[in-house]
Amino acid sequence: MSLSYLSFLGMGAGAACAFGGAGLIAVARGWQPAASRSRGAGLRGRAARAVAELPSGWRDNYRLLLAAAGVAGAVTWAVTGWPVHGLLAAAIVAGLPFILHPGGSGRAEIARLEALAEWLQQLASVRAGGKPLEATIIALDTVPALLRREVGSLAGRLSSGVPARSAYRALADDLGDRVGDDIAQLFMDHVTSRGPGLARALAAQATLVARQAADLRDIDAERAKARSEARRVSLFAIAVVGAILLNGSYAAPFATPLGQLGLVALAALFVLALVWLRRMAEMDAEPRTLLPADQRRGSNGREGAVG
Template structure:
């Protein structure tokens, strides 16, 4: 029979597993925390971005991996009778793709920038024939897959009769980046001036974005070696810990309440080191030039007050 303090520890570990699984699934479904608790979109954005950086096979099946991790953790807990073992098993399975691909990657951002450059060049080519910008955006048949969602929303807004300036401002919210702000500002300036040089401006902007994508690709290639070393060290550490926990004589120190606590602390430190590595590898985003939707809402509220 398991003592009461072990039962309490087990319930605590189970709650952590449940909260972790619920939080990840909720984030992947687009759940947004309350604005007064945490800055809107920050936690969700980081988590979703980390999952999107994974290779397609891992990314598309990550929810199944979470379910498998929960089952593995529950089975490990039931077999060993120790909650920390189950929690670490869940964390290992759920974090496996991030261990295999540590430190993040700029490949997703490179693909995004290349898609933006391609789209801008398409607009420049059609616009050179004298077609209005709004009609060009709505009538463009081929859009890079990465941009299908934001460009589709923009075309839908323009088709529904929304004022062009407001539709372009909403595009900045969808792209949520400095380059998105620059593109939206270019479109909004054209609404005001309706000048003849838009095609040249679009082509120049496309060339600038393409150069940014090339520079980012070179930086990401330089960081690949460091990520490879981190992957080998992480897999070696997990293998050693697994062998220790499977071997009865080696795992005795962890078969106590204090040992379970120590094991959890070691696991947390290991995860924290991986998160620190990923944070250090991610390039700082350029500051945006346009206010976000939340900032505009706050500005209206303060003005009304």
């Protein structure tokens, strides 16, 4: 019975070490966590979004933290002789930024809205001089850092001859939310009408987006106390677990195959509680007004099949 438990735990810990080794190889090859705002379902997409929502210092170096987590897990397993101890050490190191910065999605959204408002105001200022919108987007070199990827892609499409309407629709997919759809729709309406009031419309849209950012900042400030409490409780729990596992007499009940399984269950419950708290703090995204690219392709394919 004991041998069966140990075999099961050994396979799980071996898989964790394999992932850690893969992380080390990825680091050596220059891998970086995806910063895409894709709304795709699945654990991988949610993990990528969670990493992208971390403060820049953690986000930019998270690949190194994953490598450190793999090393910490392997060393802890080798020293204690128990695989779950190694798994817990790896999980604590990899999850540290999420514990120190719970509910990062709100702050990331605020910063992104502020960047959009700044970009729109820049476009309005240049457009007021009579320069065409497409030329303004291509020539503008003071794009906020948070939008350089999306705006750079848009400028590249316009420079390469992609029709303006298609380029703006692609921008909506790159931004991937209701605000991005509103901005893209404004641009596409201008392609159709070429009216003289674009500068005023851009400035009005910038004001609206800035107001949304300010409202979110007020909400985020009200939630700061709850996040601080969650951070303190989480760090205290980790400290207690560490003290227990490092103390021989206290750790004795967990130094058995059955104790290892119990430790896995307790750790899983702790992680689920943190995820649940994070989900409670997230605000539901407004529904998009423009169909994403994959849904448009599916719709066109069905129409073609019917025709």
